[in-house]
Amino acid sequence: xxxxxxxxxxxxxxxxxxxxxxxxxxxxxxxxxxxxxxxxxxxxxxxxxxxxxxxxxxxxxxxxxxxxxxxxxxxxxxxxxxxxxxxxxxxxxxxxxxxxxxxxxxxxxxxxxxxxxxxxxxxxxxxxxxxxxxxxxxxxxxxxxxxxxxxxxxxxxxxxxxxxxxxxxxxxxxxxxxxxxxxxxxxxxxxxxxxxxxxxxxxxxxxxxxxxxxxxxxxxxxxxxxxxxxxxxxxxxxxxxxxxxxxxxxxxxxxxxxxxxxxxxxxxxxxxxxxxxxxxxxxxxxxxxxxxxxxxxxxxxxxxxxxxxxxxxxxxxxxxxxxxxxxxxxxxxxxxxxxxxxxxxxxxx
Amino acid sequence: xxxxxxxxxxxxxxxxxxxxxxxxxxxxxxxxxxxxxxxxxxxxxxxxxxxxxxxxxxxxxxxxxxxxxxxxxxxxxxxxxxxxxxxxxxxxxxxxxxxxxxxxxxxxxxxxxxxxxxxxxxxxxxxxxxxxxxxxxxxxxxxxxxxxxxxxxxxxxxxxxxxxxxxxxxxxxxxxxxxxxxxxxxxxxxxxxxxxxxxxxxxxxxxxxxxxxxxxxxxxxxxxxxxxxxxxxxxxxxxxxxxxxxxxxxxxxxxxxxxxxxxxxxxxxxxxxxxxxxxxxxxxxxxxxxxxxxxxxxxxxxxxxxxxxxxxxxxxxxxxxxxxxxxxxxxxxxxxxxxxxxxxxxxxxxxxxxxxxxxxxxxxxxxxxxxxxxxxxxxxxxxxxxxxxxxxxxxxxxxxxxxxxxxxxxxxxxxxxxxxxxxxxxxxxxxxxxxxxxxxxxxxxxxxxxxxxxxxxxxxxxxxxxxxxxxxxxxxxxxxxxxxxxxxxxxxxxxxxxxxxxxxxxxxxxxxxxxxxxxxxxxxxxxxxxxxxxxxxxxxxxxxxxxxxxxxxxxxxxxxxxxxxxxxxxxxxxxxxxxxxxxxxxxxxxxxxxxxxxxxxxxxxxxxxxxxxxxxxxxxxxxxxx
Numbered sequence: 001x002x003x004x005x006x007x008x009x010x011x012x013x014x015x016x017x018x019x020x021x022x023x024x025x026x027x028x029x030x031x032x033x034x035x036x037x038x039x040x041x042x043x044x045x046x047x048x049x050x051x052x053x054x055x056x057x058x059x060x061x062x063x064x065x066x067x068x069x070x071x072x073x074x075x076x077x078x079x080x081x082x083x084x085x086x087x088x089x090x091x092x093x094x095x096x097x098x099x100x101x102x103x104x105x106x107x108x109x110x111x112x113x114x115x116x117x118x119x120x121x122x123x124x125x126x127x128x129x130x131x132x133x134x135x136x137x138x139x140x141x142x143x144x145x146x147x148x149x150x151x152x153x154x155x156x157x158x159x160x161x162x163x164x165x166x167x168x169x170x171x172x173x174x175x176x177x178x179x180x181x182x183x184x185x186x187x188x189x190x191x192x193x194x195x196x197x198x199x200x201x202x203x204x205x206x207x208x209x210x211x212x213x214x215x216x217x218x219x220x221x222x223x224x225x226x227x228x229x230x231x232x233x234x235x236x237x238x239x240x241x242x243x244x245x246x247x248x249x250x251x252x253x254x255x256x257x258x259x260x261x262x263x264x265x266x267x268x269x270x271x272x273x274x275x276x277x278x279x280x281x282x283x284x285x286x287x288x289x290x291x292x293x294x295x296x297x298x299x300x301x302x303x304x305x306x307x308x309x310x311x312x313x314x315x316x317x318x319x320x321x322x323x324x325x326x327x328x329x330x331x332x333x334x335x336x337x338x339x340x341x342x343x344x345x346x347x348x349x
Numbered sequence: 350x351x352x353x354x355x356x357x358x359x360x361x362x363x364x365x366x367x368x369x370x371x372x373x374x375x376x377x378x379x380x381x382x383x384x385x386x387x388x389x390x391x392x393x394x395x396x397x398x399x400x401x402x403x404x405x406x407x408x409x410x411x412x413x414x415x416x417x418x419x420x421x422x423x424x425x426x427x428x429x430x431x432x433x434x435x436x437x438x439x440x441x442x443x444x445x446x447x448x449x450x451x452x453x454x455x456x457x458x459x460x461x462x463x464x465x466x467x468x469x470x471x472x473x474x475x476x477x478x479x480x481x482x483x484x485x486x487x488x489x490x491x492x493x494x495x496x497x498x499x500x501x502x503x504x505x506x507x508x509x510x511x512x513x514x515x516x517x518x519x520x521x522x523x524x525x526x527x528x529x530x531x532x533x534x535x536x537x538x539x540x541x542x543x544x545x546x547x548x549x550x551x552x553x554x555x556x557x558x559x560x561x562x563x564x565x566x567x568x569x570x571x572x573x574x575x576x577x578x579x580x581x582x583x584x585x586x587x588x589x590x591x592x593x594x595x596x597x598x599x600x601x602x603x604x605x606x607x608x609x610x611x612x613x614x615x616x617x618x619x620x621x622x623x624x625x626x627x628x629x630x631x632x633x634x635x636x637x638x639x640x641x642x643x644x645x646x647x648x649x650x651x652x653x654x655x656x657x658x659x660x661x662x663x664x665x666x667x668x669x670x671x672x673x674x675x676x677x678x679x680x681x682x683x684x685x686x687x688x689x690x691x692x693x694x695x696x697x698x699x700x701x702x703x704x705x706x707x708x709x710x711x712x713x714x715x716x717x718x719x720x721x722x723x724x725x726x727x728x729x730x731x732x733x734x735x736x737x738x739x740x741x742x743x744x745x746x747x748x749x750x751x752x753x754x755x756x757x758x759x760x761x762x763x764x765x766x767x768x769x770x771x772x773x774x775x776x777x778x779x780x781x782x783x784x785x786x787x788x789x790x791x792x793x794x795x796x797x798x799x800x801x802x803x804x805x806x807x808x809x810x811x812x813x814x815x816x817x818x819x820x821x822x823x824x825x826x827x828x829x830x831x832x833x834x835x836x837x838x839x840x841x842x843x844x845x846x847x848x849x850x851x852x853x854x855x856x857x858x859x860x861x862x863x864x865x866x867x868x869x870x871x872x873x874x875x876x877x878x879x880x881x882x883x884x885x886x887x888x889x890x891x892x893x894x895x896x897x898x899x900x901x902x903x904x905x906x907x908x909x910x911x912x913x914x915x916x917x918x919x920x921x922x923x924x925x926x927x928x929x930x931x932x933x934x935x936x937x938x939x940x941x942x943x944x945x946x947x948x949x950x951x952x953x954x955x956x957x958x959x960x961x962x963x964x965x966x967x968x969x970x971x972x973x974x975x
Binding site: 095 | 384562563564565566574577578579580582583585606607609612614615616617618619620622623624626627628629630631632633634635636637638639640642656657660750751752753754755757758759792793794795796797798799802803804805806807808815816
């Protein structure tokens with residue numbers, strides 16, 4: 001195992017529009033198990049931010065507790081990060097976002113952190129349509145405490161000890177669509193082609209964007225019978241490929257129009273989708289729910305951008321907060337001064 | 350029978366049914382006395398219910414300016430048949446009982462040692478009003494009118510109050526004044542007014558509330574204004590009695606004062622969270638990101654927030670929490686007061702944690718301490734908990750006016766700007782004790798393109814915020830947090846110490862709402878030849894003046910409103926003076942604000958008999974009135 005990350009990079013490594021190389025978006029060396037799906041997700045975030053020309057310091061990374069929640073240390077070391085408490089990342093992200101609406105908020109969580117201890121906060125951050133990207137690295141088990149079942153584990157799926165899970169699973173993507181999420185994607189850590197554009201689209205989305213990413217736990221839940229294993233995902237994944245075209249970029253490629261649809265995002269960028277089912281309207285909540293359950297019944301996992309509502313009011317719109325970040329205000333804007341207090345006193349006599 | 354006689358010195362209690370609109374009439378009654386220049390302290394004693402249960406309103410009138418509860422009832426205004434039996438029993442011998450005489454009084458309720466005034470409130474309402482709602486509401490106004498005759502309240506003051514109350518709804522002024530007159534006329538026609546206990550215009554000059562232009566306001570509103578003045582922009586909360594009105598008032602003032610004149614947008618954000626855990630999480634997230642944020646809750650909420658308090662302590666994120674205490678444990682008595690969160694708040698969360706506490710005793714302090722809390726939180730990068738209680742938070746108190754210095758500048762603490770980071774020669778270490786005071790430097794997210802980013806975490810870390818399980822690094826960090834707590838001692842409000850005129854070995858220690866009845870009790874005892882020095886604690890950690898006071902007295906009565914003597918225990922834990930034998934707990938924990946008589950009685954018993962508990966068994970009626 002390596003403990004030091006080599007600093008050397010190829011002199012011809014590509015740079016983005018900000019003049020930054022991909023290396024500028026990396027983080028510390030991962031301490032997760034070799035082959036962990038989470039490291040692929042971190043890599044995809046690095047690629048997405050590099051390609052989107054995001055300034056690392058304009059990103060705030062937030063997480064809860066668990067293997068997944070350790071990963072913000074492994075990407076974007078130029079960003080501030082807050083590794084909070086178990087299942088409570090959504091509330092910390094909400095407060096942070098209220099204080100400064102100008103940063104990009106990326107939350108990283110796991111299935112234990114989101115679907116069990118944090119289900120309440122998750123549901124409410126979805127309801128509030130907080131402008132953030134919320135990535136669940138979903139492996140169906142508790143990795144950091146050595147492999148206990150999680151609430152996203154499919155019914156009938158055995159754990160490493162061979163015990164069959166008899167409880168009903170929580171499908172976070174479906175739950176989020178149900179309770180008002182405005183962007184819901186599902187992907188697989190092993191499918192970089194799909195995951196990177198999905199992350200880019202999620203970051204570009206104005207409002208709450210959930211990405212439920214099946215990310216196998218190589219140590220505790222990657223056996224043949226597991227429905228969250230690499231093997232199972234490779235056979236059951238019914239993927240809808242996704243392309244992301246940043247704003248102002250000319251769309252040149254052509255596709256079979258019957259199977260694609262283009263969604264123009266708030267900032268002018270475009271997500272192009274290749275659908276499996278032509279009747280499925282990506283902007284219709286009910287269709288999205290039906291499509292996901294249709295594939296689930298067949299033992300398949302539908303991945304891609306499952307649902308999007310383009311024009312929605314994010315939390316700041318609902319609250320009607322000032323355009324200028326609240327954390328940039330001082331006494332001049334905030335303090336009414338002694339004279340107003342005199343009138344308060346006068347009214348209380 | 351000797352009927353009680355007094356001017357500007359009595360306790361009156363209203364027995365009402367909740368949800369009938371009595372609160373605003375009762376409040377008008379108290380405010381009228383206040384406007385006549387007479388010290389007054391009203392208290393709601395209400396159920397955890399919306400409609401139909403018994404509720405009381407107790408008003409202390411004290412020429413001397415005593416604002417705590419005295420104990421005992423001189424006049425009862427009975428408007429609730431449900432509770433009439435205990436209400437009659439509660440009146441002290443020689444007192445007065447005002448009741449609805451529409452139906453004759455049950456003979457079993459007739460005592461020969463009190464004076465009865467029967468006024469047919471229901472009859473009057475039936476005669477005057479046809480609408481059921483009006484009959485209910487105006488009954489309250491009618492008894493206030495009757496009281497103005499019986500007690501000699503200036504009728505013009507009442508008329509002004511009605512006009513103030515219905516500003517913008519002028520149509521309601523005349524009918525309300527008419528209702529006041531109905532009561533007034535009935536009383537002057539049927540009784541010899543004023544009665545033996547009554548009011549005369551005063552000057553609000555009283556030794557305990559000093560010679561200044563007092564205001565009448567509740568502590569929660571004052572705390573909310575403090576948050577506005579301190580520049581709080583984010584409030585996250587979860588509804589809970591008795592703290593809800595803090596955020597309600599914050600919302601009200603923000604709508605008035607924090608709308609950007611150019612854009613009409615809000616320079617604040619308020620979120621009703623899904624629970625208290627989330628509320629504090631939002632506050633921590635906002636403070637981490639450089640906004641001033643706070644929450645208000647009560648004991649059950651603090652229990653839930655303990656996890657996040659530990660995070661804020663350990664990750665060193667400024668946090669302001671207003672705890673309006675109520676009677677616990679568990680759901681306890683949600684609408685009754687207590688000071689029973691002291692130990693929980695001081696040590697909230699697992700592991701070695703300690704929090705800075707502030708103890709306001711007046712609305713003016715609720716205001717100033719809330720303003721101060723935001724500075725302290727950012728200066729110390731730690732949670733600051735303001736320990737109010739239901740009695741202070743939800744009742745109107747006479748208080749010095751709120752004051753704010755025009756030159757006041759927020760102390761945002763040790764925050765590095767982009768320029769600071771550029772000018773730094775050494776590497777930025779988030780948790781490095783550069784100045785030796787235990788307080789490190791922080792940066793806001795997004796401050797600089799290449800410098801100042803760090804990883805905030807609840808896990809152990811080194812001075813550069815990198816995860817570590819190195820025992821020496823961990824200990825260095827924990828010891829620095831302790832050093833920071835020492836620094837706090839020099840920043841938090843000092844105790845208020847009053848020396849007795851006679852030299853004495855006895856001391857009394859108290860805090861928050863216990864102060865008013867305690868000062869009164871000390872004066873009662875002084876007249877009996879028992880002298881005590883007093884110390885009103887205003888903050889934790891305790892500074893050297895607290896230790897000095899303990900050291901200088903042989904016997905110290907620690908007066909507080911909880912069962913376990915929590916402040917006494919905290920002082921034993923957190924001061925270096927061996928004081929276990931010195932401290933004598935003086936405790937009240939029945940959910941009602943402690944009375945001066947009870948405090949005086951317990952101290953007297955100790956001084957004369959060596960025991961704080963009363964020697965003789967009392968009757969139930971005496972128990973209630975004590």
